[in-house]
Amino acid sequence: MYLHDTIVAPATASGPAALAIVRISGPRALELLHRVWRGSSGAELAPRKLVLGRIYDPGTEAALDQALAVYMPAPRSFTGEDVVELHCHGGDYVVRRVTGLVVGQGARFAERGEFTRRAFLNGRLDLSQAEAIADLVAARSDRALKLALDGLAGVLAARVSRLRARSIAVRARLEAQIDFPDEDLPAPCQDELLASLAELRADVGLLLDSFRRGQRIRDGARVAIVGKPNAGKSSILNLLLGSERAIVTAVPGTTRDLIEASISLGGDWATLIDTAGIRDAANEVEEIGIQRALKAAAEADLLLAVFDSSTSLEPDDRHVIQLTHGRAGLGILNKSDLPAKTSREQLRAAGLQMPTLRLSALRAESAPVLRDGLSTSFQSLDGDTPSDSLSISRERHRLALEQAEQSLERACKAVKSSMPPEVVTVDLNAASNALASITGEITNEDVLDRIFSEFCVGK
Ligand SMILES: Nc1nc2c(ncn2[C@@H]2O[C@H](COP(=O)(O)OP(=O)(O)O)[C@@H](O)[C@H]2O)c(=O)[nH]1
Ligand SMILES: [Mg+2]
Structure with missing residues (x-):
């Protein structure tokens, strides 16, 4: 049922406010909107255009609220699915009633972070960007905000992807050697391999060292x-x-x-x-x-x-x-x-x-x-760290980088002690997988459950 059903939740916090947004995402989003909302004086809904209308209870035809509606068709929406937003008046009762009406018509109440999780699963953002959204919402200072915005813009993802590409390139060179086992790796090649590995390990270490600073900025x-x-x-x-x-x-x-x-x-x-x-x-x-x-x-x-x-x-x-x-x-x-x-x-x-x-x-x-x-x-x-330099701030990222660093360390040792290339590629694979887990190219349901459970409902 996952990804095939349509979910609904308030996207704004509870408590009295001028406005509240109820968000619907999934294949039936538009259909469900039309069941509970009608444009004023026959106004038609066009993609990405706010239209004024009224929300009705389909059972009784009683009007519930005056609300703006906007429709963002897949795939160019936050979740990558059809998304509808209802901008109603910000009373808890109104929001509960409107959400209830949409559920009554067949939507499911969203789990914590489910909109962002769908965005991730549909390739709209990577895992580090999804985490940056949670950080952005929780930010309490200018520097924390900037860190989160960089994460959302994919700055960390790009840096990690470059590190991963380098580890894959080294592995490709080794694999060429496995394919032609009769040709011994000449000494200069071995030196070059070691140098690339050591440099890669140092660059992973640099990012790892930024953790304390990042954590200080975030928390x-x-x-x-x-x-x-x-x-x-x-x-x-x-x-x-x-x-x-x-x-x-x-x-x-x-x-x-x-x-x-x-x-x-x-x-x-x-x-x-x-x-x-x-x-x-x-x-x-x-x-x-x-x-x-x-x-x-x-x-x-x-x-x-x-x-x-x-x-x-x-x-x-x-x-x-x-x-x-x-x-x-x-x-x-x-x-x-x-x-x-x-x-x-x-x-x-x-x-x-x-x-x-x-x-x-x-x-x-x-x-x-x-x-x-x-x-x-x-x-x-901060010592002499430039104020705009990238820092990691999440324990999950620190652990992944630590794993990558340790695997690269083992790969270095294996090359030095002239182990067969197959052994070195195992370590390189582990390093590259650890890096991939940061952006979520490689992940599992448990990790996703943990990450998205820290989001609020409606995010
Ligand atoms: N004259 C003066 N008294 C102070 C000053 N700062 C604190 N005190 C007094 O010193 C006592 C102890 O203060 P307190 O803040 O409880 O100290 P603590 O035990 O270190 O937490 C209190 O009677 C304060 O009013 C100050 O700058 N000047
Ligand atoms: Mg005291």
């Missing part, structure tokens, strides 16, 4: 706020959020569990994690909180290390400084409104290498200074 950077109790960590979180998200008190050890909140910073999205103060714990609950703080710090992309400038440096501060070694982030010398007992120079002498800002978390004017500092830290995470 946002994780910023852990660390420091001894009462340094002002929760106040820094609240300052950045512009709201009293975390409880702030003069009692040391107030924050026990991790508190996460996300903010948009320039073209980036960041998740801030407020943690328990780091010190020798007074009790078991606090100790658990401290362990969580240390784990959050270890996993974060950036650290905001907060120090209380109104107190002298203590062993707890030195512990925090140790955590920052080799890490990106910012030092905050907080409570600049109080007389200073700790200076930037003292922090530096104690081993703090991160750039340090002196400010007061209680003053609103500190917020833009802190945001600027954080933005600069974000940029430093």
